[in-house]
Amino acid sequence: xxxxxxxxxxxxxxxxxxxxxxxxxxxxxxxxxxxxxxxxxxxxxxxxxxxxxxxxxxxxxxxxxxxxxxxxxxxxxxxxxxxxxxxxxxxxxxxxxxxxxxxxxxxxxxxxxxxxxxxxxxxxxxxxxxxxxxxxxxxxxxxxxxxxxxxxxxxxxxxxxxxxxxxxxxxxxxxxxxxxxxxxxxxxxxxxxxxxxxxxxxxxxxxxxxxxxxxxxxxxxxxxxxxxxxxxxxxxxxxxxxxxxxxxxxxxxxxxxxxxxxxxxxxxxxxxxxxxxxxxxxxxxxxxxxxxxxxxxxxxxxxxxxxxxxxxxxxxxxxxxxxxxxxxxxxxxxxxxxxxxxxxxxxxxxxxxxxxxxxxxxxxxxxxxxxxxxxxxxxxxxxxxxxxxxxxxxxxxxxxxxxxxxxxxxxxxxxxxxxxxxxxxxxxxxxxxxxxxxxxxxxxxxxxxxxxxxxxxxxxxxxxxx
Numbered sequence: 001x002x003x004x005x006x007x008x009x010x011x012x013x014x015x016x017x018x019x020x021x022x023x024x025x026x027x028x029x030x031x032x033x034x035x036x037x038x039x040x041x042x043x044x045x046x047x048x049x050x051x052x053x054x055x056x057x058x059x060x061x062x063x064x065x066x067x068x069x070x071x072x073x074x075x076x077x078x079x080x081x082x083x084x085x086x087x088x089x090x091x092x093x094x095x096x097x098x099x100x101x102x103x104x105x106x107x108x109x110x111x112x113x114x115x116x117x118x119x120x121x122x123x124x125x126x127x128x129x130x131x132x133x134x135x136x137x138x139x140x141x142x143x144x145x146x147x148x149x150x151x152x153x154x155x156x157x158x159x160x161x162x163x164x165x166x167x168x169x170x171x172x173x174x175x176x177x178x179x180x181x182x183x184x185x186x187x188x189x190x191x192x193x194x195x196x197x198x199x200x201x202x203x204x205x206x207x208x209x210x211x212x213x214x215x216x217x218x219x220x221x222x223x224x225x226x227x228x229x230x231x232x233x234x235x236x237x238x239x240x241x242x243x244x245x246x247x248x249x250x251x252x253x254x255x256x257x258x259x260x261x262x263x264x265x266x267x268x269x270x271x272x273x274x275x276x277x278x279x280x281x282x283x284x285x286x287x288x289x290x291x292x293x294x295x296x297x298x299x300x301x302x303x304x305x306x307x308x309x310x311x312x313x314x315x316x317x318x319x320x321x322x323x324x325x326x327x328x329x330x331x332x333x334x335x336x337x338x339x340x341x342x343x344x345x346x347x348x349x350x351x352x353x354x355x356x357x358x359x360x361x362x363x364x365x366x367x368x369x370x371x372x373x374x375x376x377x378x379x380x381x382x383x384x385x386x387x388x389x390x391x392x393x394x395x396x397x398x399x400x401x402x403x404x405x406x407x408x409x410x411x412x413x414x415x416x417x418x419x420x421x422x423x424x425x426x427x428x429x430x431x432x433x434x435x436x437x438x439x440x441x442x443x444x445x446x447x448x449x450x451x452x453x454x455x456x457x458x459x460x461x462x463x464x465x466x
Contacts, residue, residue: 052163053139057130059115072102083210090197094207096120109440120204124149124158139163146172148199148206155196242294246309247317249298252278254323257302268303268332268339273412275299280405288401292394293350300347303330303339308347332414333421338383342418345387350395376433377426382452386418389456393463407461417462419455424448 076099083091097120104116113132118125125148130141147158160172167175181189200207256274260266275298279291300308301316309316332339393400407416428436437445456462 052142052165053133053136054143054163055140057115057132057141058143058145059117059128059130072099073106075099076103089212090209091212092207092209094205096206097204100206120201120206122201122203125199125201125206148201150199150201152198155193155199241297241312241314242290243315244317245290245294246298246301246314247320248282249275249278249295250302250316250320253298253302254320262329265329265331265334267412267414268330268342269412269414269416271299271303271330272417273408273410276405276408280402280409283402283405288398288405289395292401292404296346296350296391296394300343300350304343304347308351311351332383332418333379338380341380341383342387342390345384346391346394347387349388349391375427375429377428378424378448378452379421379426381449382419382421382424382456385449385452386456386459389462390417393461403463404461416460419452419459424452 076095079093083093100118108115116129118127127146129144132141144162146160149156149158157172160167177189177193195211197209197211256271275295279295283291297312330339332342393404
């Protein structure tokens with residue numbers, strides 16, 4: 001009888017798994033774990049993004065900038081500046097619901113993708129924001145809403161919601177603190193939130209009581225540097241200013257200034273033509289956009305405001321820093337104020353965004369229509385818009401930059417870049433502006449602005465025919 005038990009599977013001795021097979025299994029497990037550690041957080045972030053964005057805005061801006069809203073925004077900005085400059089241990093800022101919404105309206109005018117509304121009640125301040133996003137598959141709008149509660153000890157967030165995602169009070173407060181710290185750096189977000197001593201809310205007014213922030217000046221300087229870094233990272237332009245390049249154009253302006261008569265008025269054209277002829281010569285071995293940008297920045301510092309250099313982070317050569325124009329009697333359209341409107345608007349366009357620059361000019365004219373101003377002036381507005389157009393053509397593309405340089409090879413003339421203005425209305429009072437135009441989105445106002453833009457476009461420097 002044959003013994004089959006020794007050949008059965010149960011009777012065979014267990015064999016050890018080959019080392020290469022065990023290592024392969026461990027490798028697969030680590031690979032799976034690594035994949036999960038990558039995919040799960042990514043999936044959660046994607047889910048949060050889907051919940052955070054929506055296809056419809058929470059806020060639709062319907063209010064129009066007016067003389068009243070401009071004055072309210074100016075008063076609030078002045079109050080904030082006074083607080084920042086105050087040396088007192090504690091101070092406060094008060095604002096009504098209308099004041100805060102006036103700021104929201106003017107910000108929307110400058111940045112159309114942004115809309116916001118504030119509601120003040122005796123129990124809380126409600127803030128609702130909508131930001132239109134670039135095209136993406138998730139949604140068109142980032143909608144944010146939250147509530148600030150009155151309290152005697154610091155800043156208290158009642159609730160926060162982004163899209164369909166609700167955040168409880170404590171996580172919302174921690175998130176706000178973390179975002180501010182991340183954005184501002186060096187614990188500045190914590191310092192900012194800790195500076196709020198208390199928040200008082202009445203029927204339609206909010207009062208923020210603040211402690212003095214230690215080393216406020218240094219903190220603001222760090223914030224300015226941080227914003228400059230953000231501007232460079234986000235590519236508000238690839239212009240990293242070359243100090244020597246800007247200095248070369250500033251030196252040319254000083255040279256021109258010495259040869260122009262100091263006792264009789266000169267024209268902006270007397271400076272522009274030689275300046276851009278120099279830009280044309282330098283562009284033979286350089287980028288015309290960079291040369292034009294440097295020339296325009298030097299002009300903004302020289303005939304606009306020296307603080308443009310600080311805004312751009314430019315340091316002129318030491319021997320040029322203390323030298324100023326011999327005469328400020330430089331005009332455009334026969335007026336010094338139009339020179340400033342034109343050059344300051346061109347400088348702001350160079351350093352910021354066209355929409356914001358146009359809104360600043362409009363804001364200033366609305367203020368002038370109020371008490372104490374010279375009145376709303378479509379002539380001033382024309383100089384603002386012509387300055388914006390000049391900067392746009394000056395730096396828009398290599399082709400337009402070179403074309404502008406060639407335009408200034410002819411003898412200088414204001415008609416080259418500045419339109420006819422004699423028949424445009426100005427010195428319009430607040431009541432007169434509201435009676436004639438209603439607001440800046442009225443049909444009559446928009447028609448007149450279109451006519452101004454048509455005249456500007458007809459100037460040879462911007463592609464029109466002489």
